[in-house]
Amino acid sequence: MSIQPARGKFQSWRGVLLALSVIHAVPLCAAGELTWRALDPENTVFMELRNERVVIELNPGFAPETVKQFKRLVQERFYDGLPFYRVIDGFVAQGGDGSDLGELSEVPLIDAEFEIEWDQEWSFMPVQSPDMFAPETGFVNGFAVARNPSANTAWLTHCPGVVAMARNDDRDSSRTDFYIVIGQAPRYLDRNLNIFGRVVFGMDAVQRIQRGPTLNNGIIEDETRSTRMSRLRLVSDIPEEGRLSTYVLDTNSDAFADLLKDRRNRKQKFFHNKPPKVLDICQVPVNGRITK
Amino acid sequence: MSIQPARGKFQSWRGVLLALSVIHAVPLCAAGELTWRALDPENTVFMELRNERVVIELNPGFAPETVKQFKRLVQERFYDGLPFYRVIDGFVAQGGDGSDLGELSEVPLIDAEFEIEWDQEWSFMPVQSPDMFAPETGFVNGFAVARNPSANTAWLTHCPGVVAMARNDDRDSSRTDFYIVIGQAPRYLDRNLNIFGRVVFGMDAVQRIQRGPTLNNGIIEDETRSTRMSRLRLVSDIPEEGRLSTYVLDTNSDAFADLLKDRRNRKQKFFHNKPPKVLDICQVPVNGRITK
Numbered sequence: 001m002s003i004q005p006a007r008g009k010f011q012s013w014r015g016v017l018l019a020l021s022v023i024h025a026v027p028l029c030a031a032g033e034l035t036w037r038a039l040d041p042e043n044t045v046f047m048e049l050r051n052e053r054v055v056i057e058l059n060p061g062f063a064p065e066t067v068k069q070f071k072r073l074v075q076e077r078f079y080d081g082l083p084f085y086r087v088i089d090g091f092v093a094q095g096g097d098g099s100d101l102g103e104l105s106e107v108p109l110i111d112a113e114f115e116i117e118w119d120q121e122w123s124f125m126p127v128q129s130p131d132m133f134a135p136e137t138g139f140v141n142g143f144a145v146a147r148n149p150s151a152n153t154a155w156l157t158h159c160p161g162v163v164a165m166a167r168n169d170d171r172d173s174s175r176t177d178f179y180i181v182i183g184q185a186p187r188y189l190d191r192n193l194n195i196f197g198r199v200v201f202g203m204d205a206v207q208r209i210q211r212g213p214t215l216n217n218g219i220i221e222d223e224t225r226s227t228r229m230s231r232l233r234l235v236s237d238i239p240e241e242g243r244l245s246t247y248v249l250d251t252n253s254d255a256f257a258d259l260l261k262d263r264r265n266r267k268q269k270f271f272h273n274k275p276p277k278v279l280d281i282c283q284v285p286v287n288g289r290i291t292k
Numbered sequence: 293m294s295i296q297p298a299r300g301k302f303q304s305w306r307g308v309l310l311a312l313s314v315i316h317a318v319p320l321c322a323a324g325e326l327t328w329r330a331l332d333p334e335n336t337v338f339m340e341l342r343n344e345r346v347v348i349e350l351n352p353g354f355a356p357e358t359v360k361q362f363k364r365l366v367q368e369r370f371y372d373g374l375p376f377y378r379v380i381d382g383f384v385a386q387g388g389d390g391s392d393l394g395e396l397s398e399v400p401l402i403d404a405e406f407e408i409e410w411d412q413e414w415s416f417m418p419v420q421s422p423d424m425f426a427p428e429t430g431f432v433n434g435f436a437v438a439r440n441p442s443a444n445t446a447w448l449t450h451c452p453g454v455v456a457m458a459r460n461d462d463r464d465s466s467r468t469d470f471y472i473v474i475g476q477a478p479r480y481l482d483r484n485l486n487i488f489g490r491v492v493f494g495m496d497a498v499q500r501i502q503r504g505p506t507l508n509n510g511i512i513e514d515e516t517r518s519t520r521m522s523r524l525r526l527v528s529d530i531p532e533e534g535r536l537s538t539y540v541l542d543t544n545s546d547a548f549a550d551l552l553k554d555r556r557n558r559k560q561k562f563f564h565n566k567p568p569k570v571l572d573i574c575q576v577p578v579n580g581r582i583t584k
Contacts, residue, residue, distance in 0.1 A: 089496045090452060090577060114565060132424045132570050160382060160476050171564045182499075184452050184575045185476060188558060188567035204381045207474075207499040214579060266480060272463045273406060275480035278424050283476045285382060287506060 033255035036247035036289070037142070039200070041236035043067070044246055045074055047202075048230045049209065054202035055246050055288060056163055059143055061122075062156050063113040063196035066165055066174065070196060073107070073176060074232045083226035084209045088218035090184060093209045094166055095229060096177025110165060110174040113194045115155035118147060125251045127260060127281045133157070133187045137281035139251035143198060144281045146190060156195035159185045159282035161206075163197040180206055185282040200248045200288030248288040260284065325547035328539040328581070329434070331492070333528035335359070336538055337366055339494075340522045341501065346494035347538050347580060348455055351435055353414075354448050355405040355488035358457055358466065362488060365399070365468060366524045375518035376501045380510035382476060385501045386458055387521060388469030402457060402466040405486045407447035410439060415544045419552060419573045425449070425479040429573035431543035435490060436573045438482060448487035451477045451574035453498075455489040472498055477574040492540045492580030540580040552576065 043058040060067040073079060084095035097105075122140050124147070129136035134146035137157065144162075147154045156162065162181045165174035174194050199206060209227040212218040220226040235243060250256060263284065264277050335350040352359040365371060376387035389397075414432050416439070421428035426438035429449065436454075439446045448454065454473045457466035466486050491498060501519040504510040512518040527535060542548060555576065556569050 089499065112564070128424075132420075132572070133568055169561045184572065186575060187572065188555070188575075190567065191565040192563055192567075204503040207381065211496040263480070269461045271484055272404070273483040275482065275484075276425055280424070280476065280479065283478060283480075 033253075034259070035250040035253045035255065037250040039235070039246040039248060039288075041238075041243070042234070044235040045070075045197070045232055046235060046238070046244075047232045049202075049205045049227060050230070052202060052205035052208075053244075053290070054205050055200050055290060056197045057142070057200045057246075057248065057288075058197040059156065059195075061119075061140075062116055062143070062145075062154075063194050066110050066113050066194040066196040069108070069110050069175075070165075070178070071234055074234050075237065077231070078107075078176065079229055080231045081228055083220070083223055083228045085212075085220055085223070085226055086179075086218045087182075087209055087211045087220065087226075088214065089182070089211045091182065091186065091218070092179040093182050093206060094177060094179035094218075096166070098177060105175060107176050109172055110194060112171040112174075113196070114171075114191045115153045118149075118152050118154045123252045125257060125260070127284065128279050131281065133190065139256075139281075139284075139286065142200070142248045142251050142286050144284075144286075146281075155191050156198075157185070157281060158187050158189050158193075158195070159198070161199040161203055162195050163199065164189075164193045164195040167193065182207060182209070185280075187282075200286075201246065201290055244290045244292060246288060246290050249286050251286060325545075326551070327542040327545050327547065329542040331527070331538040331540060331580075333530075333535070334526070336527040337363075337489070337524055338527060338530070338536075339524045341494075341497045341519060342522070344494060344497035344500075345536075345582070346497050347492050347582060348489045349434070349492045349538075349540065349580075350489040351448065351487075353411075353432075354408055354435070354437075354446075355486050358402050358405050358486040358488040361400070361402050361467075362457075362470070363526055366526050367529065369523070370399075370468065371521055372523045373520055375512070375515055375520045377504075377512055377515070377518055378471075378510045379474075379501055379503045379512065379518075380506065381474070381503045383474065383478060383510070384471040385474050385498060386469060386471035386510075388458070390469060397467060399468050401464055402486060404463040404466075405488070406463075406483045407445045410441075410444050410446045417543050417549060417552070419576065420571050423573065425482065431548075431573075431576075431578065434492070434540045434543050434578050436576075436578075438573075447483050448490075449477070449573060450479050450481050450485075450487070451490075453491040453495055454487050455491065456481075456485045456487040459485065474499060474501070477572075479574075492578075493538065493582055536582045536584060538580060538582050541578050543578055 039057055045056040047054040058067045082097050084093045086094040125139040127137045131137045136147050144157050144159045145154055146157045160181050166177045167173040212220040264279055266275055331349055337348040339346040350359045374389050376385045378386040417431040419429045423429045427440050429438050436449045436451045437446055438449045452473050458469045459465040504512040556571055558567055
């Protein structure tokens with residue numbers, strides 16, 4: 001069998017793209033109709049990781065006190081230069097100064113904000129009911145949410161990219177250190193931690209954060225090896241002329257509803273075995289973008 | 293509020309570890325009892341990515357023809373130096389020469405190996421029934437498997453780390469290029485692609501593969517920017533004295549069954565809201581390790 005390795009590569013881009021676009025039914029196929037929502041500068045944080053930009057959207061609706069403390073800490077430059085000190089591949093990257101787990105911190109603790117009473121005013125884009133981990137799931141302004149209609153409760157669910165406060169056994173023991181989910185959604189943590197935001201841009205940079213040894217529970221003992229957040233800034237604190245604009249897909253639009261429908265009913269020729277008509281809320285991409 | 297940033301960090305390692313080990317109930321807590329299985333050198337491939345080692349375990353039981361062709365290509369050094377040319381964060385990293393999607397390749401096509409008839413001889417470690425995407429899930433020798441008992445079929449399921457052959461619309465059009473799942477399990481692809489292995493070690497290196505632009509369907513047009521697989525070697529082709537030994541958790545053991553039970557019934561004080569007693573097969577870590 002003769003094989004042609006390097007030469008003639010990618011000669012058929014059209015074919016490649018056609019074939020691949022089917023495998024990955026991303027929002028792109030309906031991009032013309034989909035709309036984007038501008039993020040609120042008051043609730044958007046830029047995090048720099050090795051000169052790469054990560055954009056975090058905060059969610060004061062679901063975690064008002066956590067967002068308030070996080071914003072204050074960002075504005076005091078608390079996090080600048082601190083490491084991601086506990087990083088387990090496929091699970092979480094946790095960063096901060098470790099003080100909220102020790103005894104020396106003077107930063108106040110945050111009360112639990114695990115779930116909220118459902119606000120009838122909010123628009124809810126349904127995704128799956130029942131879901132394996134909750135009676136129903138859907139999007140609220142781009143955030144993956146689970147709901148229990150019989151209890152009238154709702155909570156942010158642990159999808160990849162979610163940002164939440166670490167704590168110890170006490171429910172009200174969150175303080176400063178936070179984690180970003182970097183692997184398959186650990187949804188067993190839902191309703192047990194203060195999720196307060198999500199990464200809307202730059203997850204590729206987050207995925208390059210140095211991992212710790214599994215046998216040491218992900219803890220990187222040698223601080224010189226760990227990835228540091230060089231700085232975090234609230235976008236509203238950046239002078240307007242130097243600001244980048246940030247957008248995320250509008251999950252309230254009819255076009256997004258159509259996209260969910262398409263994903264639930266895969267009609268492309270590619271699918272020789274039709275998938276079950278269900279959607280994993282954490283597997284629906286809700287991308288962000290930044291522009292000058 | 294006065295904050296102590298750099299000084300006094302990590303003064304309480306014991307506390308940190310105690311607290312964190314609860315959040316992440318990894319196999320470690322029962323590590324003494326868990327047993328490890330040595331990988332078969334005939335079905336283990338080392339892939340080098342920027343001097344980092346990635347270990348792939350092949351699965352000839354579920355995809356005999358795909359494994360046969362992949363091994364032959366590895367032995368012919370077909371992949372050495374080829375790029376991951378289509379990489380979408382949160383989805384897949386696809387590499388190869390692109391020829392199986394064009395028209396110039398002389399490598400034979402592979403017939404579909406989407407699912408198999410269940411072999412009663414195999415030991416099956418049950419995880420979840422029903423699962424959202426399949427009547428039941430479980431492990432077969434470390435691999436995440438879904439089954440449909442009424443049809444007596446079984447298939448490898450698209451968890452993070454899974455390695456599968458790309459194809460175009462034709463079911464029998466796999467050839468050379470493969471992808472690794474790097475994000476939330478795209479289980480809608482199950483029973484539609486030839487999954488033939490999984491990464492058992494080095495997913496952190498895989499996560500550092502250069503991403504392509506989402507708006508270009510992940511395609512990296514500028515080949516100089518893409519991450520290349522410098523070489524792939526079948527372990528049995530490496531002289532024994534230079535070989536590393538590779539192991540994965542034995543998912544057939546009683547200790548592993550206990551671990552699943554613990555994950556299903558979270559009894560730690562950490563959980564103020566008990567999670568539903570369900571398990572996502574793709575969220576159960578089945579780690580590998582390598583030793584000299």
